[in-house]
Amino acid sequence: MNFLLILSIATGCLCFILLAYIWYLKKDKIGKKNSLQNDLFLDNLSLPYFYKTDLLYYNKAFKNAFGIRAKEVISELMTYPKNESSILELTFDNGIKKSVQLFFTPLLDSDKHPIGHSGILVDVSTFLRNKQTLVLKKERMEFALDALEAGTWDWDIEKENFFFSKQSRMILGYDEDEKIIPNLSSWLNLVHPKDIASVNEALATHLNHTTSLFCIEHRIRNSEPLQWVRVQGKAFFNHAGKATRMIGTFIDITNIKNEEEMKTQENDLFHAFFEHLPSMAFIKNKTGNYLYLNTAYQQFIGFKPWHMKTAHELFDAKTAKQIGESDRLALYEGIWEHSIDFKTPMGEKETKIMYKFPIQNNQGEKLLCGFSVTINKSLY
Numbered sequence: 001m002n003f004l005l006i007l008s009i010a011t012g013c014l015c016f017i018l019l020a021y022i023w024y025l026k027k028d029k030i031g032k033k034n035s036l037q038n039d040l041f042l043d044n045l046s047l048p049y050f051y052k053t054d055l056l057y058y059n060k061a062f063k064n065a066f067g068i069r070a071k072e073v074i075s076e077l078m079t080y081p082k083n084e085s086s087i088l089e090l091t092f093d094n095g096i097k098k099s100v101q102l103f104f105t106p107l108l109d110s111d112k113h114p115i116g117h118s119g120i121l122v123d124v125s126t127f128l129r130n131k132q133t134l135v136l137k138k139e140r141m142e143f144a145l146d147a148l149e150a151g152t153w154d155w156d157i158e159k160e161n162f163f164f165s166k167q168s169r170m171i172l173g174y175d176e177d178e179k180i181i182p183n184l185s186s187w188l189n190l191v192h193p194k195d196i197a198s199v200n201e202a203l204a205t206h207l208n209h210t211t212s213l214f215c216i217e218h219r220i221r222n223s224e225p226l227q228w229v230r231v232q233g234k235a236f237f238n239h240a241g242k243a244t245r246m247i248g249t250f251i252d253i254t255n256i257k258n259e260e261e262m263k264t265q266e267n268d269l270f271h272a273f274f275e276h277l278p279s280m281a282f283i284k285n286k287t288g289n290y291l292y293l294n295t296a297y298q299q300f301i302g303f304k305p306w307h308m309k310t311a312h313e314l315f316d317a318k319t320a321k322q323i324g325e326s327d328r329l330a331l332y333e334g335i336w337e338h339s340i341d342f343k344t345p346m347g348e349k350e351t352k353i354m355y356k357f358p359i360q361n362n363q364g365e366k367l368l369c370g371f372s373v374t375i376n377k378s379l380y
Contacts (some may be wrong), residue, residue, distance in 0.1 A: 051107060053116030054151045059184070062121075067093035077102060082117055087124065099125040124229050150249040150367070155184060158244050162186060171229055171250045173220060192219035199231075207235055217253060227374035228257040280352070281371040286331060288324065290314075290366070302345045316343060331368055339375075351376040 042049055048062035065075045066073045073090060080086045082104045091097050107116045151168030155161075162174070162183050169180065172190055177203045180186050182348045191199050193220035201304055206214035213234055220227040233248025274281050280297035298306065301314055305330040318340055326338035336357050342350045356370035 010033060011196060025224075032093070048121040049118070050077070051116060051118035052078060063093050065121075066090075069093065077119055078117070080104070082106070090121075099124055099128050104165065105207055131197075152249055152252045153187070155233075155246040156244075157235075158261075160184070168250045171252045173223060173227070190221050192221050195219055196375065204232075207246075209237070209241065217257075219291060225253075233284060243267045277371065279372050279374070281369075283367055285371040286366050286368065288327060292369075300342075300344065319343060327368055330370070331358055 010148055031035050040056075042059045045059055046061055048059070048065045050056070050058035050062055052074060057072060062207055063070050064081065067293060079262050080088070085104075086098060086102045088102060089097050090100055096368040101124050102119055102121055103218050104117050106114045107118055108252045109115050126284065143163045151171045152165040153168050154163040158162075160183055164174075164180060164182075164186070166176075169176070169178075172187065174180055188196070188199070199216050199218050202211075202216040205211050213232065215230070215232045217228060217230045220229060230251045231248060232251075233246050235243040235246040238244050277294055278296060281292075281294040282290060282297055282301055283292040289308045290306050290310070291308070293301075306313070306314060311320040311327075314320075315323065319340070322338075322340045324339060329335040329338065338356060340352055340354050340355045342352060343352055354370055354372045356368055359367050359369055361367055
């Protein structure tokens, strides 16, 4: 919209210069027989126009805009600086206030002596509203980016120019006053060697129209402690399908990656705990299909295939019936402690206390998990 505003102002200036030029060519003084007051060109001009010397003239557009207040408005306009354009608010004949840009130019006689001034008005209210809307949107976007701690970048592919915002420079580790060569390499050279292949592949894939959005996470080379960034962007293509520009953001995700790493370590630790637990441990869904058996449980059943199988597929009918009933009591009646007799592959009888309790996964599905303690072992 800034471009349109400038275009509007330039158009007004051009019209004004043209009118002044016509005035200069056709007049040697105000008041001759072929006076500009009768000039059909000015009367049919869509922009409000006036001039004031010892005479006063305004065209039809000016009269339609201000009605009986036309002379009063001209008197007000003549108080504005004559050597520059001015933006002001005027109340039109319909009672609506509008922002207009006033352009003045001096009027000269045939000897090039100043004899007055002429002015033209350009309605810029729409452009100013659009400009204000854009400024508001820009402020909102900057606020959102600040809240995300995101930096912006803009890659002019045709001119091979790469713009980094101040926040982008900080995220990538550049000093505030450090000079950056404005090209793509100033970013790619900072990508960790282990990540550069995936970054290049993702970038090429997006520029080839394969993906609608470019998004990649990578580490920063030589950062200490190790720093991670998420890079997102979108390319714009010309009519031939060639990428001409790409804009996007850098977001520091180091804290997120550190938290993920901590959770991974915690999960690995808990997994190692259950895998080395000397007693049997399991997780199954509410229909009785096993989702997890630890090493001790797998060893007890002879390392036979177990995933998504039920107790009826892994044990004899008597044991499976005991397991099924204890599952029901744990899931629906809140009874957690159960005594179950198992038959081992060696033909021994083991009585185990099974502790079972329900949990929920991330999707809200109820699961049953538990572990055992052997209290007796004998031959059948």
